[in-house]
Amino acid sequence: MPRKPELGNVQVYPNRPLTERDTTGYVLQFYCPIRGKRIRRSCGTRDRREARSVMRECSRRLLDGSYVRSGGAITALDEQSRPTVADAAISSGPNCETDEKSWEWCYQKYRHFRTSRTKKDTFKHSRSRLGIAERIFQGYFDDRGGNGKLLVKDVMTLEMVEYLQERLLAGDECRYDSRSPNTVNSMTASVMAFVRFYAKREWIDRVPDVERLSVDDVMKGRPITGEEFDRMLAVTHKVVGKDETAAWQFALRVVWFSGFRVGDLMDFHWEDERHIRPVWPKQSGVFPTITVPSSQKNGKVQEIPMLPELDEFLSQVPEGQRTGWIVDPSPLHCQVKGVAVWFQPCRDDLRAWAKRYSNLEIAAACGVTETTVRNWLKRMKIRRSREFKVSTGSIPAEAIAEARSRSERGTGSVVTPRSQRLTKDRVGRIIALIGEEAGVVVRTEDERTSTRVKDASAHDIRRGCAQRLINAGVSAETLKVVMRHADFATTEKYYGATRSAQAAASEVRQKMTAEAPTDALVGRLVGRKEKAPELNAEELLKLKALLERL
Incomplete structure (x- = not known):
């Protein structure tokens, strides 16, 4: 299991100015020594400067012990309304009846159940989405004076799941200002699978009947053309070297x-x-x-x-x-640039500092984040025998200067890859960068559907291959086999319309360009262009006599 975060490392979210959709305001995320886990607490303000001030005060109270003594107050003003340490310990005891139905307890049961029954990557996405849902639910109750305990019976209701849909659509816990309805439906489906797991074990009364958001049943991108693919090949050297x-x-x-x-x-x-x-x-x-x-x-x-x-x-x-x-594309080499001055100490210096100082102090000395220090320790397989629950003091300036002179990486150094083979996620991102450099836009911005501009990706190249097969006259059944779609409905949904349109256009052109007359009305009243039949001698005499009577 991952090691607990360092005490005093407080982050404020979102790390940007608030928009009208951010109804919850700024929130703090940090490790709570009372509950023994990372929690979220509302700053109680929409001003970014005030939120940062609350963040610094909360970090200081965590380090000097005021947070624990006050029962979890993040500021001095909040101290009067917080319960005592004894009350907090009683409410969070492992033998408490409500703790058996908390979100954390049920999630651990669900994780154990799904890990042995699904593929690793499949549950990886579900775990991330459940974490986002937990933070949104926790922020909702914290803003309304909750006691910090997230219970299943409180969040697995129709009202709360619909609230989750609204906040996901508004962009909560997202690097963008909003999410598409398709993404919200996918994330909600993961949460509802979690809910059905509860209901089967009778931890909740019933499963909420949640309606899916209305979406446009279209591709996220489009097939690229041969000319656009040639443009991507031409600019590849600008991205990868x-x-x-x-x-x-x-x-x-x-x-x-x-x-x-x-x-x-x-x-x-x-x-x-x-x-x-x-x-x-x-x-x-x-x-x-x-x-x-x-x-x-x-x-x-x-x-x-x-x-x-x-x-x-x-x-x-x-x-x-x-x-x-x-x-097997080669990993990229790049040069670290930036205004901030930082460095990565060598293994011996990092091991020596890890025995005496917390990750927070090491991060301050190296000019990086506490998360970066944790990654260094994990990659170098450096483990501590104990965790620091109080401030360890700052690293002396002389020790920092000596470690900097022996550092392995720093500002302006060339970054070398850690492994010789790239992951599929990294390859996908680099191909997307190539599409962006080539200026191949496969989807334009649409405020009506909350869609953003999308440049060509590897999947759009895949769509281009499918489009070429359709243009060559390949049947939908064969296309399903080549594209390896699990269901024929997927092939029909995305490529069937194109084939139907081509078939209809072919039929219309054949009918409209035929030699058969098309401008005659029913009954041959007008417009009929036919050659008049020739009359014999007897018919000519009758016609002449008729004309003389007129």
Whole structure:
């Protein structure tokens, strides 16, 4: 389990000026020694300067012990309204009946249940979304004078879940000012799965009947064209550097020729059967394919056809180089720039400081955050024998100067990658940067649907591959197999409309350009362009006699 945060490290959220949608105002997040966990407390103000003042006072009270003695008061003015330490200890005791139904207790049960039944990445997203929901619920009750305890029966109601939807849509706990309705529905679904877990065990009376937000059933982006893809290839060197350009252009072309997701791209191997790999048959009349293990997204063992473009592209790789990962773009090297002066001490200095000083003091000496110091200790596998619950004092200036002279990294140094292989998330972000540099916009801003401007990403290149297959006349059933959609409805929803429109346009053009007359009315009253039949001699005489009578 991760180590508890250092005492006195207080953060204020959101770290920006408030907007009209931020109805809860500024809140503090810090480690509470009374409850033994990280909590959130309202600052009681919408002024950013006052919130920072409350943050500094709260940090000072945590370090000098006033916070504990007052029962959890973050300021001197708040001290009179807080319960005593004894009352707080009684209300948070492990034998308390309501503690068995607290959010934290139920979450631990749910985490244990889901960890053994779902994939690691699947529960990783659910865990993050539940954490966001917990912070929003906790802020709601803290703003209304709650006792700090978040109970399941209080938050799993229709009113509270609808409040959660509103705050998620307004951008709470988000780096943007708002969220799209699609994102809110996805996050709410994770919370409702958590609620159904409660209901099955009769921890709540019933599951709230929550309505989904109305959304536009469209793609988040769009298929990019061949010209836009060429623009991305042309600007790749501006994002990754000249030395890594070839490897990244190779990765982009594989996505363009195969329609892979980013996860599939980074799991593409030449010969290992545990990963996605190409198969070239030796017998004639059999086409090359791609085998997909069950560890992928849909959890099935699959074999899909290899597109001719990908076959031709991979065939250009010499046979002697067909080992290991097919796509292995190089990590980026960059130079650290900025106004702040910081440094990373060497391993020996960091180990010596960790024995005497808290992470908060080490962070102040190095000019970084406390989170950065925790990451250093974790990466260097430095563990303390005890945690610091009181202030340890500042590190002397002479010791800081000596450590700076022996530092491994600092302001202006070149950052080297920690690992030789990038993660799929990192690859996806770099491809998105290439799309932004190329100026390929796949979605414009729309205030009506709360959508932001989106530049081309790896998935838009995948959509471009699917669009080329549709233009070539590939059926929707075959497209489902190539794109590896778990449900045909997904293929029909995103690409069926395009095929239906093309089929309708083809039929209309065939009918409208046919030689059959189209300007005649029913009954041949007017507009009929037909050649008049010739009359014989007897009919001509009758017609002449009729005209003479007139």
